[in-house]
Amino acid sequence: MRVCVLGAGVVGLTTAWALTEAGCEVVLVDAASAVGTGASAGNGAQLSYNFVAPFAAPETLWHLPALMRDTAAPVRIKPRLNGGFLRWNLEFLRACTGRMVRQTTEAQLALAALSRAELDRLTASTALSFSRQANGKLVVYRDKTSFQTARRQAEAQKGLGTAQGVLDGAQCLREEPGLRIPAALLQGGVFTPREEVGDCAAFCEGLAGQLRARNTVTWRMGASATPVLRDGRLVAVQAGGAEIGADQFVLCLGSGAARFARACGFRLPVEPMKGYSLTLRPRNDAGRLVHSVTDADRKLVFAPLEREGGQVIRVAGIADLVGEDRRIDAKRMAMLRKGAADALEVDLDSDPIGWAGLRPCTPDSRPLIGASPVAGLFLNTGHGALGWTLACGSARLAVDMLMQRPPVLDGAPFSPKRYA
Numbered sequence: 564m565r566v567c568v569l570g571a572g573v574v575g576l577t578t579a580w581a582l583t584e585a586g587c588e589v590v591l592v593d594a595a596s597a598v599g600t601g602a603s604a605g606n607g608a609q610l611s612y613n614f615v616a617p618f619a620a621p622e623t624l625w626h627l628p629a630l631m632r633d634t635a636a637p638v639r640i641k642p643r644l645n646g647g648f649l650r651w652n653l654e655f656l657r658a659c660t661g662r663m664v665r666q667t668t669e670a671q672l673a674l675a676a677l678s679r680a681e682l683d684r685l686t687a688s689t690a691l692s693f694s695r696q697a698n699g700k701l702v703v704y705r706d707k708t709s710f711q712t713a714r715r716q717a718e719a720q721k722g723l724g725t726a727q728g729v730l731d732g733a734q735c736l737r738e739e740p741g742l743r744i745p746a747a748l749l750q751g752g753v754f755t756p757r758e759e760v761g762d763c764a765a766f767c768e769g770l771a772g773q774l775r776a777r778n779t780v781t782w783r784m785g786a787s788a789t790p791v792l793r794d795g796r797l798v799a800v801q802a803g804g805a806e807i808g809a810d811q812f813v814l815c816l817g818s819g820a821a822r823f824a825r826a827c828g829f830r831l832p833v834e835p836m837k838g839y840s841l842t843l844r845p846r847n848d849a850g851r852l853v854h855s856v857t858d859a860d861r862k863l864v865f866a867p868l869e870r871e872g873g874q875v876i877r878v879a880g881i882a883d884l885v886g887e888d889r890r891i892d893a894k895r896m897a898m899l900r901k902g903a904a905d906a907l908e909v910d911l912d913s914d915p916i917g918w919a920g921l922r923p924c925t926p927d928s929r930p931l932i933g934a935s936p937v938a939g940l941f942l943n944t945g946h947g948a949l950g951w952t953l954a955c956g957s958a959r960l961a962v963d964m965l966m967q968r969p970p971v972l973d974g975a976p977f978s979p980k981r982y983a
């Protein structure tokens with residue numbers, strides 16, 4: 564089977580890899596000239612296999628009015644009078660129930676476990692170097708209510724096989740000596756010892772290198788794709804002045820997926836949620852992080868990555884529903900810098916510019932994996948805040964479905980039909 568994968572971010576590349584493993588002829592198309600330049604380029608580096616809480620939750624509803632008013636909140640929503648956006652928001656509100664949170668958590672944990680296993684399998688057969696470390700994740704809370712909610716989520720996840728420890732503020736500071744938040748400001752934290760970090764951009768480059776070395780993929784980089792439909796079936800894409808035909812197309816366009824779907828004549832519930840990151844050097848050895856850390860109430864993550872010349876700390880956060888706009892807003896970036904300086908001992912001059920990217924978000928935070936309403940087009944997209952974590956498992960599930968093999972896990976929770 565000849566399969567054309569649309570998008571060479573982490574989801575498209577892992578899909579291409581899984582397809583070549585299944586014996587398919589693969590064409591990979593991306594508008595950018597290099598792989599992994601979209602959301603995969605500067606993300607928070609968390610391989611968050613056990614920490615999968617969705618954005619849509621009952622407590623999000625309670626906080627929503629305050630978030631809409633507060634311009635300094637880590638989440639910002641710019642209302643737009645656009646049918647797709649309004650519908651996405653209604654679907655988001657509908658997903659803010661305890662039952663949906665439980666269903667999503669269960670589904671995401673299963674997909675995350677598959678992802679870890681698939682990444683292990685991939686790294687066992689290739690020499691990929693992307694600063695992968697299993698150094699555990701400490702999520703700290705400044706607010707009493709959010710700490711209590713996290714405690715409950717940790718209890719609920721225990722039944723799903725996740726080992727997590729609940730710590731008080733002083734224990735958090737002992738566990739992570741690189742943390743500089745004063746004890747009086749910390750309610751406590753949740754420590755997950757088996758959590759991992761890894762440099763997603765380095766992984767994308769490494770995997771592309773492996774695919775090139777095996778000569779199993781035809782590359783069409785620097786080519787923005789638009790659909791060519793015949794009798795309601797996607798038969799080709801127009802990309803870089805050429806028409807590329809295939810038996811199947813897999814949509815992995817991240818925040819560009821909804822636009823491509825619209826051009827095919829259907830609506831995809833994927834909204835871009837802008838986030839920012841910085842890659843900073845610790846100011847001294849005492850500022851190095853041992854674990855990955857999340858400052859939960861400020862919605863910031865800090866991941867230690869090993870680079871030539873020593874540790875760097877990837878600082879990432881902010882969730883702005885402001886449309887497909889990748890520009891760096893100076894005020895939001897200043898917030899991120901302040902967040903880093905308040906929690907860590909880092910050299911802010913070591914990354915003077917920073918980065919912004921768009922998370923491709925579905926209302927319930929679960930990716931869309933399955934057939935689309937258009938024949939010939941399969942979906943593997945909408946991974947939101949967890950695309951790096953879920954990429955390898957999603958690729959395996961998508962390719963099992965495409966090749967009509969018994970899927971390795973139940974794909975129903977990720978079916979695009981839930982939004983039909």
Ligand SMILES: Cc1cc2nc3c(=O)[nH]c(=O)nc-3n(C[C@H](O)[C@H](O)[C@H](O)COP(=O)(O)OP(=O)(O)OC[C@H]3O[C@@H](n4cnc5c(N)ncnc54)[C@H](O)[C@@H]3O)c2cc1C
Nearest residue numbers: 572574594601602603607609788817819838949950951952
């Ligand atoms: C600030 C931030 C922090 C994050 N932190 C984490 C984290 O810690 N852990 C985690 O698991 N996830 C994290 N994520 C989420 C994760 O980065 C994304 O879910 C993931 O990168 C999505 O991968 P993708 O391949 O679907 O999309 P992308 O990486 O965006 O790739 C999509 C590709 O499609 C191409 N494209 C788009 N339209 C077209 C077109 N019409 N034709 C051709 N090509 C096109 C683009 O050029 C791009 O290369 C974070 C995201 C952000 C923004």
